[in-house]
Amino acid sequence: MTQWFYIADLAGVAVFAIAGTLLAFRKQMDGFGVVVLASVTAIGGGTTRDLILDVPVFWLHDPTYFLVILIAAFATIVWLRFKAYIPLNRLLIADALGIAFFTVLGAEKALNAGMSPVIAVIMGTMTAVFGGMLRDVLARDIPLVLKSELYATTCIAGAVVFVLLQPFSPTLALTLAMLTTL
């Protein structure tokens, strides 16, 4: 189970890094800007969550996250140079999966840190949407998530489902919560 969690986490980071890279590319940023926007999008939510929970920031002892971000950003740039189009539909599905997973992961980490269910729901939502919000602030857009309700509402719903079911069966809770978020 833990192994699967880790792989799903890295996949979510990769998808979010791609989303950050696409925005940086559209804003005509250069190499460093791409890496910063990709990183902020991918790990900004989790970093804020860990700071507030006062647990060690998750990427401090595992450079794999940065490797994944660099590879995702680099691959995206290469793709953008050679192919003219972005497979937006598939990206949106991957993005939704990433959000669903980050929501559950954030809620679970808060519960593990001994937080109440209400805080766990807030932390799950924060993990999923804060990275994108920071990205949009840096790129000087009004954060998309503040304008499109649906996206965040599903996060909250997913986190609530996970927190309610988690005491009975973690695996079932995970599956249902992710389906709810989707």
Added chain:
Amino acid sequence: MTQWFYIADLAGVAVFAIAGTLLAFRKQMDGFGVVVLASVTAIGGGTTRDLILDVPVFWLHDPTYFLVILIAAFATIVWLRFKAYIPLNRLLIADALGIAFFTVLGAEKALNAGMSPVIAVIMGTMTAVFGGMLRDVLARDIPLVLKSELYATTCIAGAVVFVLLQPFSPTLALTLAMLTTL
């Protein structure tokens, strides 16, 4: 005394949440945007203060704060739908009271954490003005507080008064500091 502090704190949170909701409404944000802006305005300053002081973030173990924010935001939205006008004068007075109280509360928390008076003044000011600053950054305004000197100067003055008088008589210090800030 502590009981009063807590009630005043919640009242300050409610007023700041209303201010956040009004901005979100003006920017035509949806439900989630309203809640995020209301929350950031109401608890952003105190959260930043607690992270820097390295004390537990104040709302982690008390969901009442979120309840107050949700009620304040919801009531504001209902009010805006049914009544066309906002009682701006009364809101400004409430806002000033909230700022005065948050300044004193932030300075006191820093002193309690063993900080020097200079740091206490900085923390008091930060508690009072950071939430509004984050709100304006998210809503893509230049933070109002950076443009209108008076508002912040009174915070600093109030925090200085509180820190100077606090060793002699906490209650007196509180009253005078809040009058100074007002």
Added chain:
Amino acid sequence: MTQWFYIADLAGVAVFAIAGTLLAFRKQMDGFGVVVLASVTAIGGGTTRDLILDVPVFWLHDPTYFLVILIAAFATIVWLRFKAYIPLNRLLIADALGIAFFTVLGAEKALNAGMSPVIAVIMGTMTAVFGGMLRDVLARDIPLVLKSELYATTCIAGAVVFVLLQPFSPTLALTLAMLTTL
């Protein structure tokens, strides 16, 4: 050595505070806005680094940093009122020196906290560029550093040189890393 470090640190803070003051002046901010922009530019990077490393924030127990920021901001404003021009060339050199030093300092602090070399490079870069990024977000510019690659790339190069050489000879590593960053 430590004494030199401290003086260089304060000098870097002063230069960054001047840069923040210049932007606040150009955006026609008032007294408080100047102090906030100067502070955020000067200590924003180091504060973020200390929060993520979970070590005490460096300025909490040393008000000297704020004294330096206030003096630097005040002197800059006085200069701007009386002289019409800014010695931009000399300022750029001082800025580059500040960046070089902050990079090395951030990488060293991360190594001291037991972090891996990869994290040390990230922390060095973050210390040097995050303050300016926060400043630009507050003043509602797209962060300059995201648009001009060269500036950040040299930071990363400097941090890499420092981290690689540090086990052999700290002083040599410091000198070479700063030369690399410049």
